Amino acid sequence: MRCIKNKIEHNGSGAVTLCPEEPEDMWHAYNLIRPDDILRASAIRRVTTVQDTGSTSSARVHLNLVIRVKNLDFDPQSSQLHVSGQIINETPHTKIGQFHTLDLELNRNFTLEKEIGAGGEGVGWDSIAIESLKDAVDEGGKRRAEAVAVVMQEGLAHICFIGQFQTILKQKIEMSVPRKRQGGGDHDKGMNKFFKVTLETLIRQMEFNTSLTSGANNEAVRPVLLASPGFVASGFQKYIQSEASTTTPGLKRLLPSLVVVHSASGYTNSLSEVLQSPAVKRLLADTKYARETKLMDDFLEQLRKETNKATYGPREVEDAVEQGAVGRGGGVLIVSNRLFRSQDVAERKRWVALVDRVRDVEGGDVRILSSDHESGKRLEGLGGIAALLTFPVIEPDLDSDAE
């Protein structure tokens, strides 16, 4: 995402103009835009006019619309963001107060304005929003290439795209592979067919050009992680090799970027294990998701030790922050960014205040995990918020069953 114009005031109100360049930028936009913000973007609207004679005609017109956001709809698979709201500027074709859904498009600027009302009803550009804006605007241009992971087991494969901020499950392949039987060769045949379908799907999803003559030969190939329990992944690698040497020589370009790793199962929840494997770590060192995965593992390890130096859940973490346990010297607050996406302003304010307090007052570390990553999903299971503490906190006995 490129920042075209930045006019954020000190008090937190103001507007930025951004230009999304990659599909992942839509995800950033999804995190930045909140209900009640003001969004200006170009739109195509079908305008129906009624003539005096009663006949109607409709035309599609390009408009620059300003809407007050009511709702966001993000489709992670296709990286599309639809923002609906009420129009607040007047155009020849629309009236103020009409509803419109803006579809943000790549390489089309949009302007996002957040304001703080007189009564403080808006949240404006708070620290979290500024931070996600920084994440979104990749100033150094040091965005790393993403990876493709194929997590598989017999008869099941998940093709995932691992980006900097999100993991997208692109396609699931499910196939019934006959088990081994007395004197039956069905199993090998079935596995071959399964590999074939998986490879075809993978090539299609990667938009990988298998023709030798094409000019796109020089483009970098993203690393492809093949993960499975047992020998399925290595079998798949062998299959790709044999395909490359026989039928589709274009696949040879793909071969160097294949990495076979172990995973516990063919489901996406074993992705964390894939990302933690040494081979992958070397390949994708110091990416955001690798750090996040490490952090979650550390946290769970600490939790397992039952030293009371780790806690999770909204109330428990707030309690620990209150006691000053998430402070200098190892205190880490881990928050899922889903919490900041809350529709409720008060809810968001609550978490922003907590984050600000830990960072500015207590001096602890704050990590915001993407809920669209494997580690973020693990955090979701724990209530979206967790903390590593500097000293053990005896958890209050919550026998009241208040929840």
Next chain:
Amino acid sequence: MSRHRIKDVDYDDDDFYDDDDELADPEEQEFLQQCTTAVLQQLRAGQPSVTATKEEVQDALWHYYNDIDKSVNYLRGKREKEAAKLQKSKIQPGLPVPAYPAPPSTAHFSAADFFRDCPWLNIPSHRKSEILIEPLYPRLGLLGGAPENGGKLSKLAALAAARKKKEGEKAPSLSETPTPSTPKLEQPTPLDHSGTSRSLRDRLAASGRSTPKAPEGPGSLRRLATPSASSHPIPKRPEAETKRPSVPELSGSMQRVVLEAKEEPEPQQTMPTIRASPSTFASTIVGAATGPTAAEPSHLHSTSSDLLRIYGQDHAEPFDFAAPSPDDVVLNAQNAAKGMKSKSAATKSAAVKKGQSDLADGVKELSVEDKVTVKSKNLDVISEYKKSTRKRSANFVVIGHVDAGKSTLMGRLLADQGAIDQRTLDRYRREAEKIGKGSFALAWVLDQGSEERARGVTIDIATNQFETDKTAFTIVDAPGHRDFVPNMIAGASQADFAVLVIDSSVGSFESGLKGQTKEHALLVRSMGVQKIVVAVNKMDTVQWDRERFEEIEQQISAFLTTAGFQDSNISFVPCSGVLGDNISRRTNDPHASWYKGHTLIEELETSEPYTHALEKPLRMTIGDVFRGGVQSPLSISGRIDAGSLQMGDHILIMPSGETATVRSLEVDSQPSDWAVAGQNVVLNIANIDPIHLRSGDVVCRPSSPIPTITSFTAKVLAFEHLMPMQVDVHRGRLHVPGRISKLVASLDKASGAAIKKRPKIVGPGVVVRVVVEMDQAVPLEAPTRVVLRAGGSTVAAGLLE
């Protein structure tokens, strides 16, 4: 009215009239009034003097744009025409206004009537040019269903009829000039009013008179309600002339109108009509299917000579298709000749009938709706099972750490029991030596997969059978590698008891204890296995060291006791799979002379017979879906968990919810007619798409389907730390991702009482109640044992609540 200077007079113009009456402003009204009086005056003054109603005049004026002269001319001309027509048709002046319901009549061309008196395919030449098909209009009443005469009218029609009747009663008193008054409808049209061809509109009006539901949409009802529109007999309409000799003449004219005299009482028809009534299709296409009314050739009415008799069928009798068709008769006769007991009404065996033991009687033909039909023998499976003289059968699963020698041990067992012939074994040995894995030859008996043989590792479970004098055993050889624990769980779910194989060689035992030895033992215990036989394998590598054996025995029994096995159900056998010592024959190694106990096979035979839930509803988890062969293109295998099955049964596959038919079935690779819980079966099924079958799906009966759920509460024993986390849920072959969403409470092991509500995290060995949510609906029901795994290790196992 002047506002609507639209010349196209559409049939809805009544609407305009009504609107106009309401909307006309006083000024125009006045002008209209003046014009009307002028026209009336001129009409009266003219030669001959003509009368016209005010309405007529106004209509005419409207059509002629308030041109008084033209209107007068028009009205005058019209009266003349009417008068001429009146004279021609010689209508009786005293003809009563027909009461409603008016006789249904077809106002349009009816082919049925037209050809009534013609011989089939022999139309007189003078008729041929006269066929003019008129457009069709719906008749009164419900199309197709309701009979014409005296049939039930639709509500709308009934309403219109009632209104019309009322109007009809009012009409004579209201109108000033009853007989010759022309309907309002006829005059305003500036369309063609020449005598010979009536406008479409007139025809519509005519049909509208007889059938209250005219086809013109919203305006029609209103029109029918106006008195002048319909209730007066007008000279043009030959309504009551049905029995008059003028019919041929009429039929010669372009607008042939066939009408039916319903006023005529029925007794007039002395001759029974033998003509078959037209089919629904025909009457819809041709028009109203009215009975014979026009003059007909006598032969059609004659009782003595029936044309249809020519075809040898008496259609005077109603044919209701109750009797078997000629084809059926022939088929039945053929079947009877073949000695087949074919019942015409197909019987379907929905459930096994109790108390029916006569086999011969039970052979009834079963008819399945689609392609494949399977005959069910309608056996009482349970009594068959009790009668059967089968040997005691037992399934056991072979578990243990990877490379403990499970497959080799079982290969040896099978070879010794003669379940595998020596030639095959020799071939395996040769092939194994060729790739440098000579010691794996015995394992190849069970490791059939190419990858398994190449790598020397069991990947998937393999089942095999052998029999001793007393018992028929089914071996389930499970993989030991940690990656294939899901397969091992599938194997363990089929087992009655377990054989735990332990590598006694130095270092291997210790690593195994940390590895899958422990995990497998815990798993089989938590899946309900009570009895465990520990085969301390590879004793030859430690020179049958007694101390080593006792050390292993001590450690393992301590562990198994904590895992929940009772001491009496644990037994230890020192053996060697490669050499075959203490498997089915005693070892003759002098170092092993200290062992006086059972051999492995003897130990296996001490197992108690196992009871299964035969009477419960059918449940079977699909272990594998495969193509059985040419005869059976689709087969599924698995072990019946509960209930019974027989050939021809209808089964339901969950969660897809598709039904299938059992074509045939095999029990332990032997064809059989039935199978009961506890048996390993292969079902050859039909009438289902293989896409609906996955291993892990559950087979049940359509009458008692297994529910599919997305979340469940389970009481589990934690093997590792549990917190809200992502887990894989295993039950037999079923393997789905899910997550522990809530730790409800940690429980006391003995009493089951809650110790701590909503714990944050629970450690290993704690019994805890958890809520597990899954992304997809999964067939699971209450008393089921599930295993939860995460990150490649088993984290908990327990019972679904």
